[in-house]
Amino acid sequence: MPRKGPVPKRPILPDPKFGIESACALHQQGDAAREEVGRRADHVRMRFEVIATRTGRDPMDIFTQALGNAMPLVEVRPRRVGGATYQVPMEVRPDRRQAMAMRWLISYARLRPGKSMTEKLANELMDAANNQGQSIKKREDTHKNGGSQQGLRPLRW
Numbered sequence: 001m002p003r004k005g006p007v008p009k010r011p012i013l014p015d016p017k018f019g020i021e022s023a024c025a026l027h028q029q030g031d032a033a034r035e036e037v038g039r040r041a042d043h044v045r046m047r048f049e050v051i052a053t054r055t056g057r058d059p060m061d062i063f064t065q066a067l068g069n070a071m072p073l074v075e076v077r078p079r080r081v082g083g084a085t086y087q088v089p090m091e092v093r094p095d096r097r098q099a100m101a102m103r104w105l106i107s108y109a110r111l112r113p114g115k116s117m118t119e120k121l122a123n124e125l126m127d128a129a130n131n132q133g134q135s136i137k138k139r140e141d142t143h144k145n146g147g148s149q150q151g152l153r154p155l156r157w
Helices: 019-030 032-037 042-054 058-072 094-111 117-130 133-146 150-155
Strands: 073-082 083-092
Touching: 042 073, 042 117, 058 094, 058 117, 058 133, 073 133, 083 150, 094 117, 094 133, 117 133
Parallel strands: none
Antiparallel strands: 073 083
16 A cells, blocks of 8 residues: 555556457456466457357347346445454445456356366356356355345444
8 A cells, every 4th residue: 555645547458359448357367377378369359259159149248248247236344343343234336346247257267167268258258148157146145145234234434
């Protein structure tokens, strides 16, 4: 944390073919060692081509729908009150909401059985667009956990 002011946001360059910043974030695949490999435009284009051939729809529509379906609205955060730690439900900021959704999509795509990350991520995106898959289950579990703690809402800060 800097002592003077907030840290400025780093701009994410959009994908040259699809022109969306979110698609560029999927290049990274969440791992610094694979960042250069993931940034190659071929990987994202291959994922979107797999989605287009299997569904027959626009891959950017599938991607934005999957990302929207995986975004959580509520999460629980620890709050210490009087020597006890409570899990307090709070709304998720929009930038954190998108980051969590992408992190879940990438991490659960890695756990899928299959040969290449291209196929795994394409399958996870198609499942998330249809409100299925592990990333959607994670979002529902997060919402369920936040809903069970409704009595602690006055402790929000």
